[in-house]
Amino acid sequence: MRPDAVRGHLDGLILAVLEDGPRHGYAIIEALQTRSGGALDLPTGTVYPALRRLERAALLSGTWSTVAGRERRTYTLTRSGRHALAGQRAEWNEFSAVVDAVLRPAAGRPAGGLS
Amino acid sequence: MTVQDPVDQHLAELARALHGPARVRRSMLREARDGLHDAVAAHRTYGLPPREAAVRAVREFGAVREIAPLYQHELVARQSRWAALLLLVAFPGMTFGWDLLWRNGVGWDTSPPPTLVVALARLQDTASFLVAAVAVVLLAVTFLRAAPTRQVAVLAGLTGVTGAVVCGGTGVLMNLVNGPATAAMLVTKPFALPAFMVSALVCALVVRSAVRTLRVAATRVVD
Numbered sequence: 383m384r385p386d387a388v389r390g391h392l393d394g395l396i397l398a399v400l401e402d403g404p405r406h407g408y409a410i411i412e413a414l415q416t417r418s419g420g421a422l423d424l425p426t427g428t429v430y431p432a433l434r435r436l437e438r439a440a441l442l443s444g445t446w447s448t449v450a451g452r453e454r455r456t457y458t459l460t461r462s463g464r465h466a467l468a469g470q471r472a473e474w475n476e477f478s479a480v481v482d483a484v485l486r487p488a489a490g491r492p493a494g495g496l497s
Numbered sequence: 498m499t500v501q502d503p504v505d506q507h508l509a510e511l512a513r514a515l516h517g518p519a520r521v522r523r524s525m526l527r528e529a530r531d532g533l534h535d536a537v538a539a540h541r542t543y544g545l546p547p548r549e550a551a552v553r554a555v556r557e558f559g560a561v562r563e564i565a566p567l568y569q570h571e572l573v574a575r576q577s578r579w580a581a582l583l584l585l586v587a588f589p590g591m592t593f594g595w596d597l598l599w600r601n602g603v604g605w606d607t608s609p610p611p612t613l614v615v616a617l618a619r620l621q622d623t624a625s626f627l628v629a630a631v632a633v634v635l636l637a638v639t640f641l642r643a644a645p646t647r648q649v650a651v652l653a654g655l656t657g658v659t660g661a662v663v664c665g666g667t668g669v670l671m672n673l674v675n676g677p678a679t680a681a682m683l684v685t686k687p688f689a690l691p692a693f694m695v696s697a698l699v700c701a702l703v704v705r706s707a708v709r710t711l712r713v714a715a716t717r718v719v720d
Binding site: 393406407408411412425426427428429430431432434435436438439440441446452453454455 | 525528529531539557559560567570571574575639641642
């Protein structure tokens, strides 16, 4: 998948992988790659500034803590982050349903349009 | 000649490209280093030799010219937030502090003060209120993910410089116009001199923060 296609959705994807619990930066990158089956191929260096952006917007809280004997910056989803994630999911579902309906070949399209 | 580690080389290049609050910048670079070392370790578990693992981790991280602007954007936002916060604390704080001193007898004994002094005092209060109002808006904007950080930084810097010049300038003018009363106050009221010094220090801090913020806003990241 092209990095440009992912970039607009990166914030939502990061919030989603943090829904299960706190993770540090590289664990977030690994989770993104695992969940996408390796299809997400964006520069890993774009993830760290995105984490800072989400932290600045109070959607994540980031703290330095010791994980497996190493000092790591760990991120946790805040309450605002959970709300933002729910909003992004709803928006995406609506958007993908609309695009899917338009892109679907004419043969598979229900008569009478969308509604 | 020693061959530099690709990770160290990449981080040094990234560090050279970034300008902003030292603590945040250090934390960002440390996190990037951790991430790169994690990536190297992951590639080594798949059997890559150390140098190849490092080269691959750096390639996956992305070129500095692509990544640095994203980091710099956040540094500008953090600098703007600190600058706005300082304005929000400093200007109402100075107004409130002087008001408190005045109510407790640390002031001129002449009453009423000259008309020009009254006008300058009103101007100072209004400027202080306006700076605080602008600071609240700027602070709120820094919480937006898509905040126009450079514009916010420029506004925070200009507001700080203007506020310090107007409030500091009117303060100096008021005391010059009312010179004999100020001199008497400095001699008879022990808290007057420390209060002037604290005000001057706060103005200097505001100007320093504003200049830093304007400088960070003007930073152009490598192409």
